[in-house]
Amino acid sequence: MSAVNRLEMRQISIEFGGFSALSSVDFTLAGHSVHALTGANGAGKSTLMAVLSGAYDHYRGEILLDGQPVSIRSPRDAKQLGIHLVQQEVDVALVPTLSVAENIMLDRLAEGGQLYRWREIRRQARALLAQLDVSLDVRRRIDQCTLAEKQQILLARALSHHCRFLILDEPTAPLDRHESERLFAVVRRLQNSGIGVVFISHRIHELRAICDRLTVLRDGRLIEAVPMASLSGEQIVEKMLGHQLADIYPPRRKDNHxxxxxxxxxxxxxxxxxxxxxxxxxxxxxxxxxxxxxxxxxxxxxxxxxxxxxxxxxxxxxxxxxxxxxxxxxxxxxxxxxxxxxxxxxFIDEPVTMNLSVSADNSFSQWGIFGHRQAWRWAEEVIQKLGIRTTGPQQTLRRLSGGNQQKVAIGKWLRNxxxxxxxxxxxxxxxxxxxxxxxxxxxxxxxxxxxxxxxxxxxxxxxxxxxxxxxxxxxxxxxxxxxxxxxxxxxxxxxxxxxxx
Incomplete structure (x- = not known):
């Protein structure tokens, strides 16, 4: 493990179809640190970490590791440098029909070039889980594991490499309070071993409990990068929103139901x-x-x-x-x-238009023919009405933030x-x-x-x-x-x- 263990992203910018997702963002992560990254949906948090983990190669700016410039243009580049991402949708990164041991050692097995004995694979998997103070039956199939266990398996996979920096994207979203507390214990153990952890979350009380530094993004720009203790929870929310925190709930309705x-x-x-x-x-x-x-x-x-x-x-x-x-x-x-x-x-891989019309009545159809033009106009109306942040009705839902996906999930019921x-x-x-x-x-x-x-x-x-x-x-x-x-x-x-x- 490097004694320095310092990662810097300088003036990172990236665009998608003319839309600026990040504009000259700086971000620094040190070993032995748990660094909170927060902001409203669409602020650029996941995009910045996608750049760091090698998902995008068309960004501008530079990345330095221990003071030396490095090139990260693919996930393979990131992993070779010890940078690993555990994404929010854990099922995407796991093979449900394989065992716990096979999923933990998946990257090494995929590399080939050497013979592995199953006994040795299982031994190594158990040893990696033990580093996290986790005990699982490594012969069990992934589709028989809970969400919390799947997350632990991905953490163990990251440790199977020379992990120096770990990115956790909304790690507590699928967990209950007890499971979240267990995750915090694991994160602290990784921090104490010298690993730098990025913790992306909307839950301010969790960030204050587990993180020592904080970076706030808004609309693709850096707003604040400070020690966590320097801001109150209310101040953090105000930085995220860009205005003072008022009551987030509507005025209570009169009881005239x-x-x-x-x-x-x-x-x-x-x-x-x-x-x-x-x-x-x-x-x-x-x-x-x-x-x-x-x-x-x-x-x-x-x-x-x-x-x-x-x-x-x-x-x-x-x-x-x-x-x-x-x-x-x-x-x-x-x-x-x-x-x-x-x-x-x-339907995460379908466009906004299709998702907003899927639950509608037959008003888009005539003589059995679907009216794409009417559906498009309806989608534009719902996008405007609900304030869905999207490049247009044609955008795939996977490209939308969680909050905007939820608005689409609601909007599809408005037609009927x-x-x-x-x-x-x-x-x-x-x-x-x-x-x-x-x-x-x-x-x-x-x-x-x-x-x-x-x-x-x-x-x-x-x-x-x-x-x-x-x-x-x-x-x-x-x-x-x-x-x-x-x-x-x-x-x-x-x-x-x-x-x-």
């Missing part, structure tokens, strides 16, 4: 949900609070008919109803914005005018500016008379946005309260199986 839209009595599924009863009225935002594993996603899918369930009695729009299938739910005016938007809510909208962890992986936009959008939908179910483990969001809150624990609703009388501590207490004294 209309008649009941949806009513559910004694809903059960075959795995977790037990005796769920709830009502949703026109113009109301109903919060569903719960920690990971409480049943939030299971409830959202059951209500939408995406998983099997049974109920004693149900009504939708005043008529007898029970969950049947997603297609039936769409026909009845229901919509689901799922937690795993890339897997279940959008759904009036019961179910949001499952809608701000997952979304920054503070995009959250503000989403809160405003959801509030607008409620003011239009739509009923919104908002399921989240972010208790501050539930208190700030919702009208009523139901708390899930172990598949059961254990409490219901008016949001104006709720607080985060009470929600946490109920969500862990407790009750106020």
């Amino acid at each position: 209309g008649e009941t839209l949806l009513s559910v009595e004694a809903l059960h599924d075959d795995t977790l949900l037990k005796n769920i009863s709830l009502t949703l009225r026109k113009g109301e935002i109903l919060g569903i609070a719960g920690l990971a594993g409480a049943g939030k996603t299971e409830l959202c899918k059951a209500l939408f008919g995406a998983s099997r369930s049974r109920i004693a009695r149900g009504e939708l729009h005043g008529k007898a109803w029970k969950p049947a299938s997603p297609s039936a739910s769409v026909a009845q005016g229901m919509a689901l914005i799922p937690e795993e938007r890339r897997k279940e809510g959008i 005018d759904a009036d019961v909208l179910i949001f499952d962890e809608p701000t997952k992986g979304v920054d503070i500016k995009a959250k503000t936009d989403l809160f405003s959008l959801i509030d607008t939908l409620a003011r239009q008379g739509k009923g919104v179910i908002y399921a989240s483990g972010e208790f501050a969001e539930l208190v700030g946005l919702c009208d009523r809150i139901c708390v899930l624990w172990d598949g059961k609703i254990v409490a219901e309260m008016d949001a104006s009388e709720a607080d985060e501590e009470t929600l946490l207490l109920y969500s862990t199986g407790g009750a106020p004294a």
